[in-house]
Amino acid sequence: MRKTPLYQIVKDSLRAQIDTGELMTGARIDSEEVLADAFGCSRLTVHRALRELADEGLLVRNRRAGTQVAERDTGGVLIRVPRIREEVEALGLAYRYELLARRHAAPSRLVAGLLRVGVGRRMLQVVSRHWASERVFQHENRWINVDEADGALDVDFSEVSANDWLLKNAAYSCIDHEISALCADAETADDLRVAEGAALLQVRRLTHLAKKRVTYAVLMHPGDLLTLRSETRAYSLNAS
Amino acid sequence: MRKTPLYQIVKDSLRAQIDTGELMTGARIDSEEVLADAFGCSRLTVHRALRELADEGLLVRNRRAGTQVAERDTGGVLIRVPRIREEVEALGLAYRYELLARRHAAPSRLVAGLLRVGVGRRMLQVVSRHWASERVFQHENRWINVDEADGALDVDFSEVSANDWLLKNAAYSCIDHEISALCADAETADDLRVAEGAALLQVRRLTHLAKKRVTYAVLMHPGDLLTLRSETRAYSLNAS
DNA sequence: TAGTGGTCTAGACCACTTT
DNA sequence: AAGTGGTCTAGACCACTAG
Numbered sequence: 001m002r003k004t005p006l007y008q009i010v011k012d013s014l015r016a017q018i019d020t021g022e023l024m025t026g027a028r029i030d031s032e033e034v035l036a037d038a039f040g041c042s043r044l045t046v047h048r049a050l051r052e053l054a055d056e057g058l059l060v061r062n063r064r065a066g067t068q069v070a071e072r073d074t075g076g077v078l079i080r081v082p083r084i085r086e087e088v089e090a091l092g093l094a095y096r097y098e099l100l101a102r103r104h105a106a107p108s109r110l111v112a113g114l115l116r117v118g119v120g121r122r123m124l125q126v127v128s129r130h131w132a133s134e135r136v137f138q139h140e141n142r143w144i145n146v147d148e149a150d151g152a153l154d155v156d157f158s159e160v161s162a163n164d165w166l167l168k169n170a171a172y173s174c175i176d177h178e179i180s181a182l183c184a185d186a187e188t189a190d191d192l193r194v195a196e197g198a199a200l201l202q203v204r205r206l207t208h209l210a211k212k213r214v215t216y217a218v219l220m221h222p223g224d225l226l227t228l229r230s231e232t233r234a235y236s237l238n239a240s
Numbered sequence: 241m242r243k244t245p246l247y248q249i250v251k252d253s254l255r256a257q258i259d260t261g262e263l264m265t266g267a268r269i270d271s272e273e274v275l276a277d278a279f280g281c282s283r284l285t286v287h288r289a290l291r292e293l294a295d296e297g298l299l300v301r302n303r304r305a306g307t308q309v310a311e312r313d314t315g316g317v318l319i320r321v322p323r324i325r326e327e328v329e330a331l332g333l334a335y336r337y338e339l340l341a342r343r344h345a346a347p348s349r350l351v352a353g354l355l356r357v358g359v360g361r362r363m364l365q366v367v368s369r370h371w372a373s374e375r376v377f378q379h380e381n382r383w384i385n386v387d388e389a390d391g392a393l394d395v396d397f398s399e400v401s402a403n404d405w406l407l408k409n410a411a412y413s414c415i416d417h418e419i420s421a422l423c424a425d426a427e428t429a430d431d432l433r434v435a436e437g438a439a440l441l442q443v444r445r446l447t448h449l450a451k452k453r454v455t456y457a458v459l460m461h462p463g464d465l466l467t468l469r470s471e472t473r474a475y476s477l478n479a480s
Numbered sequence: 481t482a483g484t485g486g487t488c489t490a491g492a493c494c495a496c497t498t499t
Numbered sequence: 500a501a502g503t504g505g506t507c508t509a510g511a512c513c514a515c516t517a518g
Contacts, residue, residue, distance in 0.1 A: 005486075005487060005488090006487075006488070007487080007488090015413070019411060019412060019413035019449055020411045020449070021409075021410075021411040025408060031502080031503060031504085032503080032504070033502095033503085041488075041489085042488065042489045042490065042491095043489095043490090043491095044488075044489075044490090044506095044507095045487085045488065045489085047504075047505080047506095048487095050504085051504095051505090061503090061504065061505095062496085062497075062498090062503080062504075063495065063496040063497055063498090063502085063503050063504045063505080064495095064496065064497040064498050064499085064501080064502055064503045064504080065496095065497065065498065065502095065503075065504095066502085066503060066504080067503090067504080072407050072408070073323060073407060074321050074323075074403075074407070074415060074445070076318055076319070076320055076321070076471060077318070077319050077320075077321050077415075077417050078316050078317070078318050078319070079316070079317050079318070079319045079417070079419065080316055080317075081314050081316070081317050083313060083314075163314075167312050167313060167314070168265060168312070169261075170261075171259060171260045171261040172259060173255070173259035175314060175317075175470075176469070176470055177317050177319070177468075177469065177470035178467050178468070178469050178470075179319065179419070179441075179467065179468040179469075180441060180463060180466070180467040180468070181421035181422075181439040181440055181441040181442075181461075181463035182421075182439045182463050182464075183423065183437065183438065183439045183463075197423065197437055198423065199421040199422045199423040199439050199440070199463075200421055200439070201419075201420060201421040202421075205314070209259055209260070221421075223420060223421035223422050223423070223439075224422075226420070227418050227419065227420040228417075228418070228419040228420070229416070229417065229418050229419075230415075230416055230417035230418075231316060245505075245506060245507090246506075246507075247506080247507090271483080271484060271485085272484080272485070273484090281507075281508085282507065282508045282509065282510095283508095283509090283510095284487095284507075284508075284509090285506085285507065285508085287485075287486080287487095288506095290485090291485095291486090301484090301485065301486095302484080302485075302515085302516075302517090303483085303484050303485045303486080303514065303515040303516060303517090304482080304483055304484050304485080304515065304516040304517050304518085305483095305484075305485095305515095305516070305517060306483085306484060306485085307484090307485080481516105481517100481518090482516105482517095482518090483515105483516095483517090483518100484514100484515085484516090484517100485513105485514085485515085485516105486512105486513080486514075486515095487511100487512085487513080487514100488510105488511080488512085488513100489509105489510090489511085489512105490508105490509100490510100491507105491508090491509100492506100492507080492508085493505105493506085493507085494504105494505080494506080494507100495503100495504085495505075495506100496502105496503085496504085496505095497501105497502095497503085497504105498500105498501090498502085498503095499500085499501080499502095
């Protein structure tokens with residue numbers, strides 16, 4: 001008949017006290033043993049609750065020193081970088097993928113550096129556009145290190161986007177993102193079918209496995225079409 | 241003599257197999273009992289490893305059906321929204337906070353709706369600028385629901401920024417972010433000391449506790465000054 | 481309905497760090 | 500030296516769901 005797990009009850013209880021200011025920054029939390037007594041459960045159950053709250057950044061734990069309420073800040077935010085197709089269709093627009101170019105070329109010094117290949121070394125470049133009905137939703141300029149992405153040379157990317165293919169087929173462990181705003185120069189404006197000088201949201205994405213760089217992509221979005229949103233943390237204090 | 245915990249060893253082992261493509265999307269993972277045998281540890285240890293990998297989105301777990309490698313996507317990215325002072329100083333520039341206005345006023349329809357207050361209701365508005373040496377790093381237009389932020393009326397925000405004060409003193413559970421790019425209109429360009437039409441990175445931030453809206457802030461940054469970066473997941477496969 | 485994950489306990493030992 | 504968190508075990512029971 002109990003639906004919510006015990007450790008969750010402990011978590012919710014402490015989180016509520018922190019959120020409401022009942023427990024302020026720096027306040028000491030009872031030791032695991034004391035809390036286990038108070039909640040009438042085992043120490044491991046309390047431990048899990050405290051550990052997960054600490055993982056979320058709400059608590060700071062130290063041996064011997066005990067557990068304290070962490071300093072609150074906006075330090076990290078989980079942003080959803082949506083899948084293009086889904087985002088476009090969520091807007092009620094028709095999604096279309098368009099391959100603009102697929103060629104072997106030598107990337108710029110900057111890109112060569114990011115992908116850790118020698119300057120002048122030729123790589124696979126895939127340029128494409130993602131449409132939302134009559135607007136360009138994203139322009140993508142991607143460089144692929146074929147040494148690290150087996151089979152990429154055999155794909156023509158006319159139907160499946162490079163992003164989708166790589167996610168499924170390449171080995172990688174980590175994707176670094178950088179997000180910034182800039183104005184469209186003449187060429188980019190033409191690519192995106194927007195006015196020169198229009199605001200763009202640019203996402204740069206570097207995919208790698210340990211020290212092996214797999215691919216680097218520069219994604220351009222018209223500023224009026226894409227808004228990134230943080231995941232709203234599900235919060236179940238009062239389900240009113 | 242063992243330094244890395246057992247559950248971490250299990251995690252690393254599975255993560256490596258997923259990253260390298262050894263275990264592809266959809267592949268079945270052995271049951272907890274089998275893995276516990278294989279690693280020579282208890283089921284709980286394996287359970288913790290699998291649970292944490294599932295929390296990270298690498299695995300999908302189902303009762304009876306077992307555990308599978310999740311479909312990989314770029315669905316969520318943890319973006320660091322840096323503390324202004326630290327970000328500015330990290331750039332080697334001098335940080336300065338400037339209060340531009342602090343007044344009681346009725347917010348726009350849009351803001352009133354976001355803060356769930358009646359149109360025409362007066363709220364506390366705090367407008368400020370954050371400088372990085374001779375450049376404006378951020379322009380901040382903030383509305384505070386004084387009903388939900390005890391003591392805000394007694395603070396003049398000339399020395400301490402509204403953000404810092406609220407983080408320390410207000411009760412809240414959740415901060416929603418929206419990020420977009422836009423071009424500076426005449427007024428904003430003047431506020432930010434940039435050319436009209438310059439690209440801006442805008443962060444909108446709504447802070448609330450359950451259904452109580454505490455504060456809403458619109459933060460504008462010159463596009464050339466701020467780049468948001470994802471947290472690089474610490475990855476310790478080969479420390480070469 | 482059988483197999484899988486989800487939770488929980490009681491007890492243990494270890495590692496770290498403040499006192 | 501002592502108190503705290505970190506990890507681990509063996510065993511148990513429950514909850515869900517695919518077959």
